[in-house]
Amino acid sequence: MKPLKFLGVLLLAASLVAAGLCSCAPAAQPEKVITVAQYADAVSLDPQDTNDNASYSIEKPMLEGLIGFNEKMEQIPQLAEKWDASPDAKVYTFYLRKGVKFHDGTPFNAAAVKANFDRVRNPDNKLKRYTLYKIIGQIDVIDEYTVRFTLSEPFGAMIATFAHPAGGINSPTAVQKYGADYGKNPVGTGPYKFQEWVPNDHLTLVKNPTYWDKNNAAKVDKIIIKPVPESGTRIAMLQKGDAQFLNTVPYPQSDIVKGDSNLSLVSTESIYTYWISMNVQKKPFDNLKVRQALNYAIDKEAIIKAVLRGYAKQAGSPLAPQVWGYTQVKTYPYDPAKAKSLLAEAGYPNGFKTILRGADSTEAKEVMVAVQGQLKQVGVEVEILSMPAATLSAERFKPLAENKAEMDYSGWSPSTGDADWGIRPLLTKENWPPTNFTIGFYTNAKLEDLVKAALQTSDAAKRKAAYAEAQQIIMDDCPWIFLWTTYLLGGSRANVGGIAIQPDGIGFYRSVYYK
Amino acid sequence: MLRYILNRLFYMIPILFGVSIVVFLMLHLVPGDPARLVAGPDATLEDVEIIRSSLGLDRPLPVQYVSWLGNLFHGDLGRSARTHRPVTSELRLTVPATVELTLAAITIAILLGVGAGTIAAVRRNSIFDYTSMVVALLGVCTPSFWLGLMLMLIFAVKLDLFPTVGRGGLDHLVLPAVTLGAGAAAIIARVTRSSMLEVLNMDYIRTAHAKGLSAQAVVVRHAVKNAFIPVITVIGLEFGYLLAGAVITETVFAYPGVGRLLVDAIGYRDYPVIQGALLLLALQFALVNLVVDVLYVFFDPRISYGK
Numbered sequence: 001m002k003p004l005k006f007l008g009v010l011l012l013a014a015s016l017v018a019a020g021l022c023s024c025a026p027a028a029q030p031e032k033v034i035t036v037a038q039y040a041d042a043v044s045l046d047p048q049d050t051n052d053n054a055s056y057s058i059e060k061p062m063l064e065g066l067i068g069f070n071e072k073m074e075q076i077p078q079l080a081e082k083w084d085a086s087p088d089a090k091v092y093t094f095y096l097r098k099g100v101k102f103h104d105g106t107p108f109n110a111a112a113v114k115a116n117f118d119r120v121r122n123p124d125n126k127l128k129r130y131t132l133y134k135i136i137g138q139i140d141v142i143d144e145y146t147v148r149f150t151l152s153e154p155f156g157a158m159i160a161t162f163a164h165p166a167g168g169i170n171s172p173t174a175v176q177k178y179g180a181d182y183g184k185n186p187v188g189t190g191p192y193k194f195q196e197w198v199p200n201d202h203l204t205l206v207k208n209p210t211y212w213d214k215n216n217a218a219k220v221d222k223i224i225i226k227p228v229p230e231s232g233t234r235i236a237m238l239q240k241g242d243a244q245f246l247n248t249v250p251y252p253q254s255d256i257v258k259g260d261s262n263l264s265l266v267s268t269e270s271i272y273t274y275w276i277s278m279n280v281q282k283k284p285f286d287n288l289k290v291r292q293a294l295n296y297a298i299d300k301e302a303i304i305k306a307v308l309r310g311y312a313k314q315a316g317s318p319l320a321p322q323v324w325g326y327t328q329v330k331t332y333p334y335d336p337a338k339a340k341s342l343l344a345e346a347g348y349p350n351g352f353k354t355i356l357r358g359a360d361s362t363e364a365k366e367v368m369v370a371v372q373g374q375l376k377q378v379g380v381e382v383e384i385l386s387m388p389a390a391t392l393s394a395e396r397f398k399p400l401a402e403n404k405a406e407m408d409y410s411g412w413s414p415s416t417g418d419a420d421w422g423i424r425p426l427l428t429k430e431n432w433p434p435t436n437f438t439i440g441f442y443t444n445a446k447l448e449d450l451v452k453a454a455l456q457t458s459d460a461a462k463r464k465a466a467y468a469e470a471q472q473i474i475m476d477d478c479p480w481i482f483l484w485t486t487y488l489l490g491g492s493r494a495n496v497g498g499i500a501i502q503p504d505g506i507g508f509y510r511s512v513y514y515k
Numbered sequence: 516m517l518r519y520i521l522n523r524l525f526y527m528i529p530i531l532f533g534v535s536i537v538v539f540l541m542l543h544l545v546p547g548d549p550a551r552l553v554a555g556p557d558a559t560l561e562d563v564e565i566i567r568s569s570l571g572l573d574r575p576l577p578v579q580y581v582s583w584l585g586n587l588f589h590g591d592l593g594r595s596a597r598t599h600r601p602v603t604s605e606l607r608l609t610v611p612a613t614v615e616l617t618l619a620a621i622t623i624a625i626l627l628g629v630g631a632g633t634i635a636a637v638r639r640n641s642i643f644d645y646t647s648m649v650v651a652l653l654g655v656c657t658p659s660f661w662l663g664l665m666l667m668l669i670f671a672v673k674l675d676l677f678p679t680v681g682r683g684g685l686d687h688l689v690l691p692a693v694t695l696g697a698g699a700a701a702i703i704a705r706v707t708r709s710s711m712l713e714v715l716n717m718d719y720i721r722t723a724h725a726k727g728l729s730a731q732a733v734v735v736r737h738a739v740k741n742a743f744i745p746v747i748t749v750i751g752l753e754f755g756y757l758l759a760g761a762v763i764t765e766t767v768f769a770y771p772g773v774g775r776l777l778v779d780a781i782g783y784r785d786y787p788v789i790q791g792a793l794l795l796l797a798l799q800f801a802l803v804n805l806v807v808d809v810l811y812v813f814f815d816p817r818i819s820y821g822k
Binding site for chain 2: 123
């Protein structure tokens with residue numbers, strides 16, 4: 001009786017002291033819970049059937065890949081301890097971590113890895129990430145903890161493709177058990193386990209007490225993710241303490257978070273680049289001088305300051321600096337006089353009329369209006385066509401003959417973090433709409449050769465050299481008006497750390513802790 | 516009366532059938548490719564085609580419609596193109612939430628609107644009349660988006676009286692219900708006032724006063740009941756609109772309702788969800804109208820529906 005009483009007094013005293021000393025600290029809580037207010041709900045929790053960042057943000061704490069990314073988009077070993085690639089970029093061998101178990105007790109081993117990638121590369125399963133992994137021709141289980149992938153053709157960016165969030169490894173037992181409903185019942189190896197999902201309301205992850213990596217184990221008991229589409233609401237939740245982290249904070253509202261001492265703004269340099277593509281198959285954009293002129297005619301810094309509140313930096317390459325293979329090439333300084341003379345040389349001394357299409361978000365519209373104003377200074381009359389996402393996508397993916405593309409304001413983030421996915425889908429002929437996102441119908445024989453060559457080898461130095469040359473060609477040839485790389489903003493309560501938005505736009509929630 | 520109700524219920528079938536065809540055709544006329552949107556921005560054409568066939572969108576339109584209709588008779592509305600969840604379970608999750616919110620909102624709207632409108636009519640040209648009608652005008656004009664955020668900032672963040680977002684107990688319902696009900700309250704107040712003013716000038720009201728009834732009894736027993744036909748019509752219409760139009764309130768308060776479901780679905784051209792949700796909204800609207808028509812009988816005995 002006595003020791004208990006003593007303990008009680010001690011506890012009471014401790015809590016009184018705690019309450020007196022610091023009113024900001026919550027009283028000793030049995031459970032540490034972090035609520036994240038996220039801009040959208042998950043669509044699916046099956047990484048092989050996911051293509052949106054909202055879903056990946058929630059999958060990431062539960063599901064780990066053979067390879068992962070750290071917060072700077074550098075590849076790190078996760079479920080594989082090491083790997084090697086054949087020089088011809090066709091055979092990839094992974095040496096797996098031993099003693100790891102999925103949340104349902106299924107052992108993680110080579111057979112589980114094989115089952116995962118056999119599932120995604122089978123077109124009959126109709127998974128959204130099929131084409132990402134269809135290049136895998138054969139998977140061999142060498143022994144319990146060694147697995148070998150043989151590709152049907154060389155693909156130098158394969159390691160990055162394994163690191164892609166779609167490469168999260170699922171428990172084969174759970175995939176079998178839940179079948180078509182696996183996307184609502186994910187089972188992985190991560191520091192957090194799935195608990196429940198009430199669509200459009202909340203999704204709860206709980207700590208995995210038997211996580212394999214003691215140094216990176218869960219630091220809170222629960223992470224609750226609430227989909228909150230309205231940014232003003234997200235900020236109100238953070239101010240009241242109903243949420244501890246926001247994904248995302250729009251630039252115009254960044255000052256509210258910055259100005260509140262209870263809150264802190266968490267900024268990440270992204271791998272998103274923004275640009276205006278020009279339809280190079282159409283006049284006047286078939287003329288290099290016109291494309292150069294438009295690059296000189298836009299004052300990127302001014303737009304960054306006015307519209308993006310400074311949270312961007314001018315692009316010096318079609319790739320963002322944190323993309324693997326990035327080389328700083330050059331920027332086109334704001335020089336309206338030069339733009340005018342280039343236009344005159346190209347045969348357009350009085351400018352021309354054109355259409356600029358883009359999304360209908362406030363930010364996109366503000367950017368387009370600024371561009372319109374600046375191009376008017378050099379005699380180019382721009383009509384803005386801002387469209388809802390579905391309509392815009394329908395217009396963009398029309399084949400050349402039906403496509404009305406002139407100028408198009410867009411952005412891209414290569415989710416593999418590799419230069420290949422930052423160039424090939426955007427600037428090569430085989431990726432013209434409707435196939436993929438080369439929405440300016442650009443093609444350049446030299447560039448296509450370089451991009452192909454970079455995939456024929458797994459030699460990092462050779463690949464980097466090829467991409468460096470590719471970036472140089474693109475910057476000289478100006479298929480786009482190169483704009484900027486953005487920063488992504490999250491907001492957190494001041495007493496919370498270890499949480500941010502990754503450069504690829506996916507939430508990084510797994511290391512969150514209370515200070 | 517029962518026969519009338521059954522009749523009306525029967526006529527809903529062709530109406531809903533018509534709605535389903537119109538919705539189906541309009542969806543396919545609107546630009547936007549569901550397969551492309553589901554596949555995501557960096558999908559290859561091959562991904563898109565696989566998804567198109569898995570969604571059944573590669574079949575001719577009439578085949579798609581007939582197969583949807585056939586499944587409907589089995590109570591199957593298909594699966595969401597985006598989330599693969601059954602549409603019925605999406606609706607089962609969201610519709611009760613929206614009905615709950617709408618009922619709360621319309622209750623608030625009726626109490627405020629009928630109350631303020633009646634008092635304003637009885638005390639015509641008083642300060643109360645002027646202020647309540649100015650407030651009502653503001654209520655009609657205030658965007659619910661702004662009102663919702665303001666209420667949240669004041670009552671949830673500053674005064675800490677209510678939670679900011681989500682669905683839960685009654686405390687979760689107060690701010691969204693006020694936000695959603697404000698516009699309806701204002702309209703109901705204005706209609707109540709004008710309808711009451713008309714009735715208050717009637718001979719029978721003078722008679723009621725003359726026979727010595729208290730002012731209160733005259734208003735409550737004679738005036739309100741007779742003034743209520745237009746009011747009940749407006750309430751019915753508003754209720755229908757609120758059920759379908761709660762999306763802004765649901766978005767501001769991150770409330771898991773059918774409005775958000777529908778708007779998300781429209782954004783992604785998620786045909787099965789749009790068709791299912793619109794069909795249900797049409798059904799609700801038709802039912803509310805029926806209830807209003809039945810209520811007429813209660814308020815005006817001269818109206819009767821057959822023997």
